[in-house]
Amino acid sequence: MVRTKGYPEALEKKLHDQRYYREDSTADFMKRVEASSRTIAHMCYQCGTCTGSCPSAPRSTYRIRKFMRRAVLGFETEALTDPDLWLCTTCYSCTDRCPRDIAPTDVIMSMRNMAFTHDIIPVNFLKTVTAIYASGHGVPNNDVNRAAREKLGLTRDPPTTHMYPEYMPAIRKILDHYHLKENADRIIKEREG
Ligand code: SF4
Numbered sequence: 001m002v003r004t005k006g007y008p009e010a011l012e013k014k015l016h017d018q019r020y021y022r023e024d025s026t027a028d029f030m031k032r033v034e035a036s037s038r039t040i041a042h043m044c045y046q047c048g049t050c051t052g053s054c055p056s057a058p059r060s061t062y063r064i065r066k067f068m069r070r071a072v073l074g075f076e077t078e079a080l081t082d083p084d085l086w087l088c089t090t091c092y093s094c095t096d097r098c099p100r101d102i103a104p105t106d107v108i109m110s111m112r113n114m115a116f117t118h119d120i121i122p123v124n125f126l127k128t129v130t131a132i133y134a135s136g137h138g139v140p141n142n143d144v145n146r147a148a149r150e151k152l153g154l155t156r157d158p159p160t161t162h163m164y165p166e167y168m169p170a171i172r173k174i175l176d177h178y179h180l181k182e183n184a185d186r187i188i189k190e191r192e193g
C-alpha cells in the first residue's frame with residue numbers, strides 16, 4: 001500500500017512508504033498460487049538455496065527467494081507487477097535443490113499466469129501465441145530452412161501441422177477456448193497502437 005501526503009508524483013515515488021502493513025496482504029494469494037502451482041509454497045523457510053542456485057540472480061535483481069516470500073505473505077500486486085518475474089529461465093535448479101521439496105519454478109509459472117490475466121506480459125509471449133495460431137508452431141518453418149532441408153534430402157516441411165494443415169482447426173479451437181489469441185491480439189494492439 002502506498003502512503004504519501006500528496007507530493008508531486010516524482011517526490012511521492014521517492015517518499016513511498018516501504019514498510020509492510022497487514023492490509024498489504026491479499027489473504028488468498030498464497031492459496032491461489034498453491035492451487036495452480038501444485039507445490040507447497042507455504043512451507044518455504046527462506047533458506048536461500050533457490051537464489052543461490054539461480055543463473056539469473058548474479059546478472060540481475062531477480063531473486064526467487066523474494067518471490068517465495070511474497071507468495072507466503074500474500075503480496076500479490078508487488079509480485080505480479082515486478083518486471084523481474086519474467087527473468088526466470090525455468091531451469092529448475094531451485095526446484096532440484098529446495099530442502100523443503102518446494103518447486104519455486106512452478107510458483108513463478110503460477111504468478112506469470114496470474115499476471116497475464118491483468119494484461120501484464122512481455123510481448124514476445126503474445127507473438128508466440130500468434131505464431132502458433134497461424135501455423136501450429138512457435139517457431140515456424142521458413143524458405144531458407146526449406147531449402148536447407150531439401151539439400152539434406154528431407155521433405156521441405158516436417159511432418160507436423162506444416163505438412164498437415166488440416167489439424168490446425170483443432171489447435172485453434174484449444175487456443176480459442178482459453179481466449180488466448182483474442183487477448184494476445186488485443187494487448188498487442190493496445191501496446192503498438
Ligand atoms: S530453497 Fe526452498 S525453502 Fe529455501 S528459500 Fe527457496 S523455496 Fe524457500
Ligand code: SF4
Nearest residue numbers: 054088089091092094
Ligand atoms: S527455475 Fe527460475 S528461479 Fe529457479 S533457479 Fe532456474 S532461473 Fe532461477
